Amino acid sequence: MSPISRGFHGRRAAAGVDSSRVPPGQYVTTDFPVLSAGPTPHTPLENWTFSIKQAGVTAKTWSWQEIRDLPAEDVTADIHCVTKWSKLDTRWRAVSIDTLLAQVEHQARFVLAFSDGGYTTNLPLADVTGGQAWLAYDYEGSPLRPEHGGPARLLVPHLYFWKSAKWVRGLELLAADEPGFWESYGYNNYGDPWREQRYAGD
Amino acid sequence: MLSGPDDSTLDGSALDGNAIGGLLQEVFGAEMTTAAATCASCGTTTEVAECLVYAAAPGTVMRCRSCTAVLLVVVSREQMNCVDLLGMAALQIP
Amino acid sequence: MAGTAVRGRLTWQVAGVTSVRPETAAVRTIGLDVPGWDGHQAGQHVDIRLTAEDGYVAERSYSIASAPGEPVELTVERLEDGEVSPYLTEELRPGDEIEIRGPIGGYFVWEDGEAAPLLLVAGGSGVVPFRSMLRRRAQIGSLVPVRLLYSARSWPEVIYRAELEQPGPGAEVVYTLTRNQPSSWTGHSGRVDATLLTEVAWPVERGPLTFVCGPTAFVEIVAATLVSLGHPAERIKTERYGGTEAK
Numbered sequence: 001m002s003p004i005s006r007g008f009h010g011r012r013a014a015a016g017v018d019s020s021r022v023p024p025g026q027y028v029t030t031d032f033p034v035l036s037a038g039p040t041p042h043t044p045l046e047n048w049t050f051s052i053k054q055a056g057v058t059a060k061t062w063s064w065q066e067i068r069d070l071p072a073e074d075v076t077a078d079i080h081c082v083t084k085w086s087k088l089d090t091r092w093r094a095v096s097i098d099t100l101l102a103q104v105e106h107q108a109r110f111v112l113a114f115s116d117g118g119y120t121t122n123l124p125l126a127d128v129t130g131g132q133a134w135l136a137y138d139y140e141g142s143p144l145r146p147e148h149g150g151p152a153r154l155l156v157p158h159l160y161f162w163k164s165a166k167w168v169r170g171l172e173l174l175a176a177d178e179p180g181f182w183e184s185y186g187y188n189n190y191g192d193p194w195r196e197q198r199y200a201g202d
Numbered sequence: 203m204l205s206g207p208d209d210s211t212l213d214g215s216a217l218d219g220n221a222i223g224g225l226l227q228e229v230f231g232a233e234m235t236t237a238a239a240t241c242a243s244c245g246t247t248t249e250v251a252e253c254l255v256y257a258a259a260p261g262t263v264m265r266c267r268s269c270t271a272v273l274l275v276v277v278s279r280e281q282m283n284c285v286d287l288l289g290m291a292a293l294q295i296p
Numbered sequence: 297m298a299g300t301a302v303r304g305r306l307t308w309q310v311a312g313v314t315s316v317r318p319e320t321a322a323v324r325t326i327g328l329d330v331p332g333w334d335g336h337q338a339g340q341h342v343d344i345r346l347t348a349e350d351g352y353v354a355e356r357s358y359s360i361a362s363a364p365g366e367p368v369e370l371t372v373e374r375l376e377d378g379e380v381s382p383y384l385t386e387e388l389r390p391g392d393e394i395e396i397r398g399p400i401g402g403y404f405v406w407e408d409g410e411a412a413p414l415l416l417v418a419g420g421s422g423v424v425p426f427r428s429m430l431r432r433r434a435q436i437g438s439l440v441p442v443r444l445l446y447s448a449r450s451w452p453e454v455i456y457r458a459e460l461e462q463p464g465p466g467a468e469v470v471y472t473l474t475r476n477q478p479s480s481w482t483g484h485s486g487r488v489d490a491t492l493l494t495e496v497a498w499p500v501e502r503g504p505l506t507f508v509c510g511p512t513a514f515v516e517i518v519a520a521t522l523v524s525l526g527h528p529a530e531r532i533k534t535e536r537y538g539g540t541e542a543k
Contacts, residue, residue: 002353002395003310005346007387010354010379026351031377037259039270059274081259082216084352110218117270162260182260186284199279216512220535221357223400224343227306235403252404252534296402 017088021078023193025065026086028108034147037181041081041116041146041167048151051137051170052104058105059173064151067135070095075134075184077157079164087194091141094134094155097171101129108173112180116167121180122189123156123163132158160191160198206219219250219264220256223241226250238266240292243271247292281286308345311396313388314367319455322374323421324385325361330368332394336360338432339405339425339507339535342370342398346380356380359424359509359535360399362502363431368396371455373421404507404535406432412505412531413498414442417488417518419510420449422537426509427456434464442467445496447488447514449475470496489512490521500526512536 010027015030051061062070075092112122127133136155137144144150149166156163162182183189188197196202219235224236233252239291246268253273254265261277266289273289287293315327341359362369374385388394406414406429414433416426423446431444433442444463448454450473460469471493472484484492498504506527508518515536 001346002281003307003393004346004349005383005394007394008354008383009350010347010352027350033258034215035258035260036256036425037261037263038256038265038272039216039254083258118272185275185286186260186279187260199277210405215538216536217538218534218536220341220401220404221538223341224306224357224397227400228397233400233402249403251401 021088022086023080024196025084025198026040026080026193027084029087032087032090032148033081033083035081035083036147036166037119038117041154043116043151043167043169045151049169050100050152052100052154053170054104054106054108054173057115059106060100062100067095067137067152071098073134075136075155077155079157079161081200082160082162082187082191082193086193091140092134092136092155093138093141094136095105095130097128097133097135097154098131100135100171104173106173108175110174112172112174112178113163114166114169114170114172115165116169117168119181121154121163121165121166122178122183124177124190125173127159130157158192160188160193162187164193176183213224215256215258217257219253219255221255222262222264222276223251223279225262225283229276230295233251234295236296238292238294238296239266239273239290240294241266241269241271241273242289242291244269245291297410306397306400307348308395308397310393312370312390313390315390316388319371320453322385322453323371323373323455324374325369326384326388328368328394333368335364336368336399337364337405337407338428339403340399340401341404341425342368342396344346344370345395346383346395347395352378357400359428361424361427363428363457365435366431367401371424371427372422384394404509406505406507408432408436408438411440411506413502413507414440415504416442416444416496417493417506417508417510418444418446419488419514419518420447420453420509421455422508422510422514422515422535423455424509425535426507427459429507430463430467433467439466442497443496443498445472445488445492446468446470447472447474447510449473450479450509453479488518488521490525493518493521494525497522497525497527500528503531505531507533507535509535510537 045064048064052059078088080086134155137152154165154168223235237250240247256263264274275286277284311328311330345355358370361371372384375381
């Protein structure tokens with residue numbers, strides 16, 4: 001049993017947080033920790049594209065400008081990282097994944113998001129549609145910084161934040177589920193923070 | 203303290219194998235920073251101390267400094283360390 | 297090349313804080329009593345772990361500032377957005393307990409028998425393991441030539457200022473102050489670059505051993521510059537502290 005470190009409380013936010021907004025085992029923070037599994041990619045915007053792929057083929061690609069020309073929303077969301085920090089009322093400017101998927105005909109049940117640097121994460125299609133997921137490019141009124149996933153990241157706030165893939169470059173539409181990076185290394189395949197689904201088997 | 207250049211060639215968040223010396227010694231039962239890791243992707247052999255390490259993510263990721271392929275991943279859960287070494291063709295403990 | 301104290305499986309143990317003393321406005325040295333401590337080698341580090349009342353746990357690594365044989369001392373810099381360093385540098389007091397695991401590391405170690413001329417290049421708090429190395433060298437009466445090139449933002453931010461006035465026989469300390477300098481300053485200013493390294497580094501022909509420690513970007517630039525000046529990469533040992541308070 002580890003001894004309690006007198007007077008230590010980490011960088012947690014002060015009291016006054018509505019605890020019904022905080023999933024089990026989480027601590028609310030006011031900063032925005034940078035957690036990465038690899039080097040920060042720096043793809044120039046003129047080379048950047050977002051693609052939807054199916055059966056190994058690119059079904060649809062958008063350039064940066066084409067993404068910026070799509071109707072976007074202001075999204076305010078609470079986000080929950082599996083490393084136990086939560087951040088409330090984060091503000092994003094983002095394009096709904098519904099808008100992107102509407103341009104592709106498919107019968108997929110799962111998606112695998114893929115990013116620069118090789119990161120992947122898998123989600124049921126049902127969790128990235130119906131207004132639950134976005135391609136986000138602005139954070140708190142400014143362009144999303146590279147260390148936080150810029151130029152654009154996936155935003156799926158109802159699941160642990162490792163599902164909100166940084167540096168996302170597209171979605172692969174799948175008939176069968178395929179585990180992504182952290183899912184392959186022992187993290188939960190689904191990742192619902194409200195049921196504390198952190199690890200495989202939770 | 204890093205004065206924070208946004209230099210695309212430098213990644214200020216990256217550490218090296220020294221930073222996970224304790225974790226690896228706990229996992230392997232031996233001093234590991236001087237162990238020689240051979241990358242399964244590009245074949246480069248580097249001392250663990252000199253490998254790229256990202257230790258703040260949901261797990262600890264050690265990558266080849268030459269080609270950035272993943273060498274090792276440690277996920278610590280509930281008093282247990284799960285280690286994946288598939289990215290290494292060889293790991294030679296001195 | 298190892299010749300290190302291989303400890304077998306490491307475990308966490310509880311250490312008592314015996315002393316705290318300020319080094320600079322943002323830096324503090326913490327003395328610890330670690331039951332059963334079996335000694336350490338110059339350059340090694342420890343992991344420490346803190347647990348809050350609500351169960352929140354944080355772990356960090358710190359280089360050991362003291363020499364082998366001396367009680368364990370850690371020197372910690374308070375980082376602006378830090379979670380652990382503000383606690384260690386401002387709140388922690390004698391009588392408190394922290395969990396510790398170590399000593400760790402067989403790579404970034406200066407061994408007693410190492411005869412090569414030594415270059416130590418420190419960026420900010422990267423100087424901590426070098427204090428251990430310099431003290432060890434003095435302890436064993438080594439006359440291995442050593443130069444410490446210490447890059448700090450300003451004179452008040454130089455850690456171990458008084459002690460480094462007497463680094464030991466045959467040891468030299470060269471400072472470069474990168475942000476501001478005292479009006480009477482006659483030393484170097486600006487970041488460590490090829491010119492400064494050419495001046496301070498031992499000639500390659502002498503087969504020096506170099507240690508570089510500090511923030512990641514500092515270490516990368518210094519190591520790359522030394523290599524470009526002809527120093528073999530295998531004679532340069534690096535330890536990166538990271539830009540923020542990463543684990």
